[in-house]
Amino acid sequence: MLRAALRDGTAARHSVFEVFARRLPQGRRYGVAAGTGRFLDALERFRFGASELDxxxxxxxxxxxxxxxxHDFRFGGDIWGYAEGECYFPGSPILRVEGTFAETILLETLALSIFNHDCAVAAAASRMVQAAGGRPLIEMGSxxxxEKAAVAAARVAYLCGFASTSNLEAGRxxxxxxxxxxxxxxTLLHDDERQAFRSQIAATGEDTTLLVDTYDVAEAVRTAVELAGPRLGAVRIDSGDLRVVAEEVRRQLDGLGARDTRxxxxxxxxxxxIAALAAAPCDSYGVGTSLVTGSGAPTASLVYKLVAREDVSGALLPVAKASPGKSGTGGRKHAHRRFQDGVAQAELVSASPPAPEPGTEDRPLQVPLVAAGRIIGREPLEAARERHRRALAELPPTALHLTKGDPALPTLAER
Amino acid sequence: MLRAALRDGTAARHSVFEVFARRLPQGRRYGVAAGTGRFLDALERFRFGASELDxxxxxxxxxxxxxxxxHDFRFGGDIWGYAEGECYFPGSPILRVEGTFAETILLETLALSIFNHDCAVAAAASRMVQAAGGRPLIEMGSxxxxEKAAVAAARVAYLCGFASTSNLEAGRxxxxxxxxxxxxxxTLLHDDERQAFRSQIAATGEDTTLLVDTYDVAEAVRTAVELAGPRLGAVRIDSGDLRVVAEEVRRQLDGLGARDTRxxxxxxxxxxxIAALAAAPCDSYGVGTSLVTGSGAPTASLVYKLVAREDVSGALLPVAKASPGKSGTGGRKHAHRRFQDGVAQAELVSASPPAPEPGTEDRPLQVPLVAAGRIIGREPLEAARERHRRALAELPPTALHLTKGDPALPTLAER
Known part of the structure; x- marks a missing residue:
């Protein structure tokens, strides 16, 4: 495409691409814009070197x-997008890339790979955090x-409210x-469980987490408290009916005086x-497979579509394909979230900023990320984490239902 | 774990870890050992530098x-594994890592990340190739x-019989x-479809693939043949009822004299x-999402388990945990595939090489990959591709059924 467009001159036409999802997977009620920070880092490194060109x-x-x-490629266009951690809905233009056709078409794979992966994991992570109801979650899916997706998944899990990750590279x-x-x-490495526990406590102190289901859980808990005393940090259960075993272990720990052991x-x-364990005496959850695979939806199905391009007169012309089931809406779009009494009511996606409506407030959702090739949208991961917390709090309460349903906000598209 | 084991001296105990799947996902009938080449490359680079240590x-x-x-870590142990492209079944020890506990426990995440991803994609890819019945498949899931998983997925798709990939980095x-x-x-970039087609043909010649479903398919096909003539390479259809549209387009192409246009x-x-398109006049398939997400099983659920370790006397002791639903079989295992009249009958997983049985032949499945830290198992990707083709041909015909079922071979485990 690039080669043909450079030959025929259309490569220089100003073009507007938008990234959006046609629908939310799995009957989910919201999506989470995630990957922005990684995308900006990747964009900065996106160059064609000798090996690639050869x-x-x-x-x-x-x-x-x-x-x-x-060889000379440097992205020199503009990028706007939903701030990282913001929620999105079907049709939300979570990223808008503007520049010449040549420089914007070149970013399609980069943008989609990062956002499709990170948004998929984020949507799952966010729901798990809601299901955990305040109990901390550890990301353990590496x-x-x-191996590289694992690092990105750990980042996104934290963004959506996980407390920590077992992926040390994500820490670094x-x-x-x-x-x-x-x-x-x-445990199996040692001559017996007692020696394994003793060794772990000696190395990391009493405030450690001992894994108690290698052999017999009740015996392991007894040994653990005997060795570490009531100041034992935590025990981990990794098998069996977790609700039943948690009850038993909690009773046993309390009986042994280890009331603060988690x-x-x-x-x-x-x-x-996780939701089914709400009444069980668990203090924290470790989540692996289902998190990193998006809990049934391993890709966010985001697409990168040309919505407008310069015509022969130099004016910007809205464009859209007409393919059945995949048709789009042409034109560069504004996105706002409409609020009433502090609660989000609708996602407004329109050709021009929406007219104010009495009793409602509209918050613009797109922020500048790249201006004339210069990256201006970087922020600390903590800022995105805090934004996601706030974004969820503004949605109607049904948004947080785990059951399958419609998107929590209707997307109102206007030309 | 490493810190505690170094302190208490058990880090030096000789240990044997095995990678295997407890079950095949999705009622599949075989798994594909994939990722070996990437694992060996990653192992060679697996070092702890100043930034990591800091x-x-x-x-x-x-x-x-x-x-x-x-800081001084270099893997100095031995690794055996199923040759890449070989099929596997529940309990098949597709990788065996031996060395001190310290050096072998350190490889768990590296090995599992690579094999869980690559085997998941491979299992899906292999079935798609079977479903396509000889028609070429293009990997398009990047x-x-x-973004990095995409490159690995393209490699694995080719290993399993895909013809090509749209991921240029996988080519490089x-x-x-x-x-x-x-x-x-x-197409949308150009003033009309005709100009887009003309530009593409000018840049890449008539033997190109024109995308014909941006506006009206019949009109696009007419324009395409008018511009490129009967030597037009191919047209691509990306929407609608593919079977119906393919029939219509084929008829139209034939009517226009473009009988060789694919x-x-x-x-x-x-x-x-893909299987449902067997009777449709398609010449090749492009597959994206379902391939890179493992078509419903985005991870192969492989685990890395300690099966034996040195005891105080220096002897190798089989070990296994007793956790409900996750218990294992201790001891270093041999794996053979038993054949009768050239057709595989069973997967033999045993503590010692199996006794020969009249009328059958046993092929050992584990090959040396790393010897005393030296990588000896590298091979060209083509060799793995050819091996997978042969491995499938040796399985009983039911192995290639797409429907859900039991593993095609029983795993016979003997102590």
Whole structure:
């Protein structure tokens, strides 16, 4: 496409692409805009070096003129988007990329890969945090997803309210708080469970989390409290009927005087399993597989569509394809969230800023991220985390229902 | 764990870890061992540098002794595994990592991340190739998964029989053949479809693939053949009822004399949709989302379990946890596939090599990948691709059924 457009001159046409989801997966009630920080970092590094250009030309993917253009490529356009952590709905233009056709078409794969992955994990993470009702969640999914996706997933989980991650690289790169417990292998390595517990306590102190389900849970709990005393930090249960076992272990711990020892439960938890443990005496949850795989929706199905481009006269012309089931709405769009008494009512997506309506307030949702190629939208991960908390609090209460349903806000599209 | 084991001396105990799946997801009939090549590359780069060590010590994750150990870390153990592309079944020990506890526990996340991702995509890819019945498949899922996972997915798709990928980085890094078509944006960029087609043909020649469903399919096909003549390479259909539209377009192309122009169909295809197009006049398929997300099973649920370790006397002791629903079988295992008349009958997983049985042949499945830290298992991607083709041909024919069922081979475990 780039090669043909450079040849015929249309590569220079000013173009507007928008990223949006046609629908929310799995009967979910909101999406979470996530990946912005990673996208801006990736955009800064997005260059074509000698190795890439050599591959492209030697395999006939591009001709020499296109290679020369790619060699000099620096994105020089503008990008607006929903601030990271903000909620979104079907049709919400969560990213808008403007510039020449050549420089904007080139960002399609980069933007979609990052946002489709991160938004998928974010939507699951956010619901799990709601289901946990204030109990802390540890992200533990690194081993169930691609090694680099794992780091991104840990970042997004924290953004959506997880307390920590077991992915140490996410701690190093993104500043996510890290936590971890020991594995069954550590117990099996030792001559008996007692030696394993003693070794762990000696290395990390009494305020540690001992894994108690390698052999017999009741015996392990007894040994744990005997060795660490009532100041034992926590015990972890990773198997069995978690609700039943949690009750038993809590009773046993209390009986042994370890009233402050916490219970960490793990093992194939998703938002529904977490919700079902609400009445169980768990103190925190470790979540792996279902988080990093988006709990049934491993991609956010976001698309990157050309909505307007310069015509021969230099004016900006709205465009849209007419494919059945996939037709779009042309034109650069404004996005606002309409509030009444502090509660969100609707997502307004319109060609021009919406007319004010008495008794309501409209908050613009798009913020500048890149201006003439310069990245201006960076922020600390904590800011996005706090924004997501606020964004959820503004939605109508049904938004937080776990059951399948319609999007919590209607998207009102106006030309 | 590492810190405590270094302190108490058990870090030096010889340990044997095995990677296996307790079950196959989604009623699938076989799994595909994939990721070996990537794992060996990653293992070679797996070092702890100044930035990592500084993070770990400054955040109190490890003490100075552990940091010093990590600084000098080089994996010096042995790794055996199923050759890449080989099929696997529940309990198949597709990887075996041996060495000190310290060096082997450290590889858990690296190995599981890579194999869980790559095996998940491979299982889906292999079934799609079967469903396509010889028609070529193009991998097009980059935009629906994490940006680095996309490159790995393209590699694995090719390994399992896809013809090519639209991910150019997979071409550069892994040598996967690349292919691509144009997007709707390219048509929308131009003043009309005719100009877009003319530009594409001028840039890439008549043997190109024109996307014909931006506006009206019949008109687009007419324009395409008018401009490119009967030597037009292919047209792509990305929307509508693909079976119906393919029939119509084929008729139209034939009527226009473009009998050799091929039909590429894309649009939310998975193995079932591909199978349903068997009678339609499609020449090739482009598959995206369902491939990179493992078509319903985005992780292979492989685990990394300690199965044996040195005891105080220096002997190797089989170990296994007793957790309900997750118990394992201790001991280092041999894996063979038993054949009768050239057809696989069973997966033999046993403590010692199986006794020969008259009329059957046993093929050992584990090959050496790393010896005393030296990587010896590298091979060209083509070798794994060819191996997968052969491995499938040896399975009983039911293995290739798309319907949900039991694993195609029983796993016979013997102590």
């Amino acid at each position: 591959f492209l030309t030697s395999h006939g993917v591009v001709d020499d003129d296109t290679a020369a253009w790619l 081993r169930r997803t691609h 790169v993104h500043g996510v708080p890290t936590a971890g417990t020991s594995a069954h292998a550590f 219970l960490v439960v793990t093992g194939d938890l998703d938002e529904y399993a | 993070f770990l010590t400054s955040h109190g994750v490890v003490d100075d002794d552990t940091a010093a150990w990590l 935009r629906r998964t994490h 890094v892994h040598g996967v053949p690349t292919a691509g078509t144009s997007a709707h944006a390219f 039909l590429v169909v894309t649009g939310d295809l998975d193995e079932y949709a």
